[in-house]
Amino acid sequence: MAIGRLPNMERLERLTRDLETPYAVVDGAALAHNTAELVRRAGGVPVRVASKSVRVREILDRTLATDGFAGAMSYSLAESVWLADEGHTDLLLAYPTTHRGALADLVAKDHRASAITVMVDSLAHLDFIDSVVGTDHPPIRVCIDVDSSLEPFRGLHLGVRRSPVHSAEDAIALARAISARPGFDLVGLMFYDAQIAGLPDSSPAVRFVKSRSLADIVARRARIVEAVRQVTDLAIVNAGGTGSLDVMRDDPYITELTAGSGLFMPTLFDSYDAFEATPAAFYALSVVRKPTPEIATLFSGGYAASGAAGKSRLPTPVWPAGLSLIGTEGAGEVQTPVRGPVARGLRVGDRVFMRHAKAGEMCERFDAVHLVHTEESPGGAATVETLPTYRGEGKNFG
Incomplete structure (x- = not known):
């Protein structure tokens, strides 16, 4: 598929004519359509909204009030603390943090610690947190970022450079170490398939790589989830992105999907086979x-x-x-x-x-x-x- 119809641009220009340029405008009908499309494409799996792809708190809140959405995926711990103070109760931080002030803020209030799950991929992250707030801190919810890139053979890496945790052996070793560490509560795993969710279907070669990668991550995720469940109960098994909702939703091992860009539909999402982009x-x-x-x-x-x-x-x-x-x-x-x-x-x-x-x-x-x-x-x-x-x-x- 390709880009769908633009909104009535003459109407947008007419209704915003009194504003001084440059200014940003969002078409409400297109936004509502895209919101419904994300829910439809998720096929009944709850969708966590990626806040970095919105950055407008009112739109984030309205989206989360829509059936089919549950929780936000934040991108900064300082942002997470702010959103928790504004009433958000389910915040999954997508990236590890070294923000000292925000870590101190996290453990200073019970409602923040209960609402926010921080991301880690090594014990170095736990060591850093303890070095900032001490070892006698309230339990901090943590999620392991599992590398979901495709490595078809040694030396070839297809995907983004995220986590060193790739195999079931990597994941269970880290899970055991976290579970044995006072002050931390392992509650989730995240699998972000950037080479599927963020890669347009621009050629047969790309489609082949995405198909191969999907088979790899589905099989590997099953092994990893089963292994980690031997150590702890998992409240969160997060996967997907705007570009991969359709193919990730059927995996019985996931508990939720993530999407955010699909609300606004920027140009990087104009060439996907599974959906037609409606710019908003x-x-x-x-x-x-x-x-x-x-x-x-x-x-x-x-x-x-x-x-x-x-x-x-x-x-x-x-x-x-x-x-x-x-x-x-x-x-x-x-x-x-x-x-x-x-x-x-x-x-x-x-x-x-x-x-x-x-x-x-x-x-x-x-x-x-x-x-x-x-x-x-x-x-x-x-x-x-x-x-x-x-x-x-x-x-x-x-």
């Missing part, structure tokens, strides 16, 4: 000059995504249709030139809407997103709701 999040830039009739220069907009640098990490102009970035300049810090025949009709002060390559990263550039709602009736009234991002609430988690 955009940002608007103003034309500030016309160096040639077929080039319009926009103010700001150089919001490149993280990951391996390349064209796929650049934002994409999507409205008016027919514009593209200039290869020699790309998207710039203070100016972004776009070109195409449609640029002949653009004038200084007109707006161009862009899509980010990733989801929540866009929100690090804006203090708010403007959520546009339209009633389901001809000529129905529309509202624009301004919601603060993490940044707009004064939060910067790195």
Whole structure:
């Protein structure tokens, strides 16, 4: 499949015309559609929302209030503490932490320690925690990050570099060591299949690798879960991402899936076989000059995504249709030139809407997103709701 229909961009532009650019906008109907699609694709398995792919607390809260979702996957311990203080009771931290202040905050309040599960992949993480808060701390819930990359033969690694825990032997050795360690409570395992969930179906070779990787991780996860269950009860066996819900949901060993990017559907999710992307999040830039009739220069907009640098990490102009970035300049810090025949009709002060390559990263550039709602009736009234991002609430988690 490919990218689905864009929302009515003329309507988005009209309803947000009084806002000063640059600004971020989310189409409410597309967001609602994507929310329902994640639940459908999960097939009855609870979906944990990846907060890094949202970074708007109100949208995170509303998503979690929807049937089919349960708990948030945070990306920073300081963020986790903040969300726990704001009432969240089920937070799985996706990455190990060395944030000393947040560790002290974690053990300072019972409601934080009960709500937050931290991620580890070695005893070095437990040693660090003890070195910061001492050994006489309340029980800290921990989850083991299991490397879910494909290693078809020695020396070839397909996937992201995450955890040193790869085999059932690795997992059970660490599980036993954690269980024997005072002050820590092993409650979960996480298996993030980046080479499946985060890799578009761009070629037969990619599809083959993803199929091979799926068979590997399903078989390996069964061995690992069975082994660790000999040591402790597991409340969490987490798997998947927006790109792999459909193939991970049938594994009887998992208790939950994770997704977040699928709410906004950035450009990196435009080429998956299992679903059609419905873009929901955009940002608007103003034309500030016309160096040639077929080039319009926009103010700001150089919001490149993280990951391996390349064209796929650049934002994409999507409205008016027919514009593209200039290869020699790309998207710039203070100016972004776009070109195409449609640029002949653009004038200084007109707006161009862009899509980010990733989801929540866009929100690090804006203090708010403007959520546009339209009633389901001809000529129905529309509202624009301004919601603060993490940044707009004064939060910067790195």
